[in-house]
Amino acid sequence: MTVTDHTTLAERVIAADSRHVAHNYSPLPVVAAAAEGAWITDVDGRRYLDCLAAYSAVNFGHRHPRIIAAAHAQLEAVTLVSRAFHSDRLAPFCQALAELCGKDMVLPMNTGAEAVESGIKVARKWGTDIKGVPAGAGNIVVAHNNFHGRTTTIISFSDDDTARRGFGPYTPGFRAVPFGDVDALAAAVDDHTVAVLLEPIQGEAGIIVPPDDYLPRVRRICTERGVLLIADEIQSGLARTGRTFACDHWGVVPDVYLLGKALGGGVVPVSAVVADRDVLGVLHPGEHGSTFGGNPLAAAVGITVIDLLRTGDFQSRAAELGSHLHMRLQGLRGRGVHAVRGKGLWAGVDVDPALGTGKQISAALAERGVLVKDTHGSTLRFAPPLVISVDEIDWAMERFVEVLVISTS
Known part of the structure; x- marks a missing residue:
């Protein structure tokens, strides 16, 4: 009798990490294998829009x-x-x-x-x-x-x-x-x-x-x-x-x-x-x-x-695209979002604690292909690479709306 292993490659990698990697982080269940621009691809071939940019270490995009x-x-x-x-x-x-x-x-x-x-x-x-x-x-x-x-x-x-x-x-x-x-x-x-x-x-x-x-x-x-x-x-x-x-x-x-x-x-x-x-x-x-x-x-x-x-091009992109990001986020106030702060392509978003912790909201976004990270309770950080486009920001915001709607239902 043959026993079939139904676990994904990502799940097997995460299990190995839990055995051999010191537990000084609590990462989301995403296993990156490749990346380019504002996108990360995991070991199972699924793509994610990176809205964290390694805490601003990847300002110029992955593999510029x-x-x-x-x-x-x-x-x-x-x-x-x-x-x-x-x-x-x-x-x-x-x-x-x-x-x-x-x-x-x-x-x-x-x-x-x-x-x-x-x-x-x-x-x-x-x-x-x-x-x-x-x-x-x-x-x-x-x-x-x-x-x-x-x-x-x-x-x-x-x-x-x-x-x-x-x-x-x-x-x-x-x-x-x-x-x-x-x-x-x-x-x-x-x-x-x-x-x-x-x-x-x-x-x-x-x-x-x-x-x-x-x-x-x-x-x-x-x-x-x-x-x-x-x-x-x-x-x-x-x-x-x-x-x-x-x-x-x-x-x-x-x-x-x-x-x-x-x-x-x-x-x-x-x-x-x-x-x-x-x-x-x-x-x-x-x-x-x-x-x-x-x-x-x-x-x-x-x-x-x-x-x-x-050249100043990246500064200009961050200012212009940041205005769009903040406009979209501000539009969610009263719809599960309590407050939005930041400048440029850097935003702190306070989500209604009744909808879940920041970690839970981040996990729900990851399931929909958007990577962000929580900090201090129900606060999310959005800091995408500066090469992100308006369309990609809008796509991420649509996924965020989906998470907020599901959380309130």
């Missing part, structure tokens, strides 16, 4: 031809020499990125969390060497509900109990104040404050956009008090919100940019700390490093990403 070509060309030359030697790609990458940011210098790293950790180290060193804060006494002001990563130092100033619980002892030196509250921030700054570290738009918190006067006033406080303003643009930067940087919406230039995700073009992890020489110049050989940071492959990809941004 220019980025892939640059990576292939570099693979044929040299991929890694470490910073023990120079490479012919590093200086051009750092120069191009510095010019994009209007700064002098770049500290190349790999992941977003590494960029944040590096920015914290630089701010503390700057505080000691330049501002004259006693060694070990510097503090950094941050915002409640922030998300800057999950390393030990970063979770020390996180409000996320899931990220914190059980991982102490925690790193001191941080003061958290409500996001958007300028008066609370000003009160937290003292003579030993070396930096204010903020997401211009909070991502993991649900795409929280601050009041229009917030960042300009924070900028003035930092300037007047001799404090570095560090903008974590790892998710919000590189055209996601319709501008090169989210800070641009308010005409604010931070002292330090923290960049990542889309800087690697969806191909390799690339991150960076970008600032002027009077800030990054505090680092000397041996004080900070990374074997893979600024490697030739990453630099070649990064150069291509910066070239794509120089």
Whole structure:
């Protein structure tokens, strides 16, 4: 007697993952096998419209031809020499990125969390060497509900109990104040404050956009008090919100940019700390490093990403298509949607909790071929690749309406 296995290939892969992959994520039951543009194909041949873009790491679409070509060309030359030697790609990458940011210098790293950790180290060193804060006494002001990563130092100033619980002892030196509250921030700054570290738009918190006067006033406080303003643009930067940087919406230039995700073009992890020489110049050989940071492959990809941004086309697409996305989402308010926030092709959508959790709504959308991700209860994040079309946005919204209708019936 023959026993037939009726499980799909995706189900078998997921079962294998549950046995061998550490359970630090709770992914949707989708197993990607191929992708192009705004679409992902699973191991069983089913296609999904990607409305998450790997948390903004795939801003330019899956396998953008220019980025892939640059990576292939570099693979044929040299991929890694470490910073023990120079490479012919590093200086051009750092120069191009510095010019994009209007700064002098770049500290190349790999992941977003590494960029944040590096920015914290630089701010503390700057505080000691330049501002004259006693060694070990510097503090950094941050915002409640922030998300800057999950390393030990970063979770020390996180409000996320899931990220914190059980991982102490925690790193001191941080003061958290409500996001958007300028008066609370000003009160937290003292003579030993070396930096204010903020997401211009909070991502993991649900795409929280601050009041229009917030960042300009924070900028003035930092300037007047001799404090570095560090903008974590790892998710919000590189055209996601319709501008090169989210800070641009308010005409604010931070002292330090923290960049990542889309800087690697969806191909390799690339991150960076970008600032002027009077800030990054505090680092000397041996004080900070990374074997893979600024490697030739990453630099070649990064150069291509910066070239794509120089034209302004992706910024314009994000602004124009973002207006359409937000218009469609706002039209669902009162029909299962409580609130919509965001800028450009980045939206946080609060769904009526009575209809289900964010995870349940995300799963229902995945069943209909649309990939989004939940955060904080019943909030969904929409952040499609910037190559998405109006028709594809409309198709995704039609699927969203189907889920809302079914949930209310």
